[in-house]
Amino acid sequence: MFRAAFIALASGLVLTPVQAGVVANYDVLAQSHDRALRSESDRRSVAAELDRHIQRLGERYLAAEQDLHIEFTRIDLAGEYEPWRTGWQDVRILRDVTPPRIHFHYTLLQNGKPVRRGEARLSDMNYLSDPRARGDSDLLVHEKLLLDDWFRKSFR
Template sequence: MRTTLASAVLMVLALDSMAQGASTAQVEVRFEHPEKFRDASLDNRAYPRSADPQVLKVLTLHLQKLGQRYLRPGQQLVIDIRDIDLAGQFEPWHSQAYDVRFMREVTWPSIDLDYTLQQPGQPALKAQEHLSDKMYLSRPGRLGNNDRLYAEKAMLGDWFRQRFAQPPS
């Protein structure tokens, strides 16, 4: 009898959590022809030059985390990333720093994307965006941060807040 009651309670809790999960905000990130991205690799030795799967994974997880924070339950956001140009660039002529990405004022990050926001009872909102952060070297918190995608994450965070965060009521 106790086993049956415990099983029933667990089943109810599982169904309740699934029902709540169905109404939570979701972000789906897709990459259109990542093999053609301008610069989406943290490895200078990758040849032919192609998008680093780890970079794509980290950016996807970051956007999903932003969605959990800023989207309302029931909203669905699909982001199609068309191009990535990471902050900085490799300068292979530096023989002692072949794998170092040099950050300069003219090597800011940029991402081209399309997005579709769907929400209950409203028509889908579709837009194209070109994100860039020419002031990425001046961002607070940049110094001492070891995250190699700090500039891109900060740029995406700013964009996400501007587009999708709800104004305080």
């Protein structure tokens, strides 16, 4: 029995359950006009933060045999820098007219086969009124809430 387990592990067979996964493409960030995404390090930081969040959502909402492929086509962060404000050049000002926007194409795979494809266009004009964001110091809280809502509605 020990020998069979060793052979199975050595040959690459996994004896643990397969985990659901999300694969996301953030190439669109390189073409963004958002001042917060102008530098490569800023784009990497935003992509990494969103990716961590999306992975957690995938673990929570997707079945073990499901995978989700996402290709972002637009990401506009909530708020905007207002460079005319002296002393506030590095502060993102949140206003009703600058909501977060996230657009993407997605493919849901079940056991490696596509079962659903679609496009999502997420935005929330009332994002400043969302009580879930109050007191949260996360810089991407509004974008994450958009993704939370979409995953909850799409994969209950």
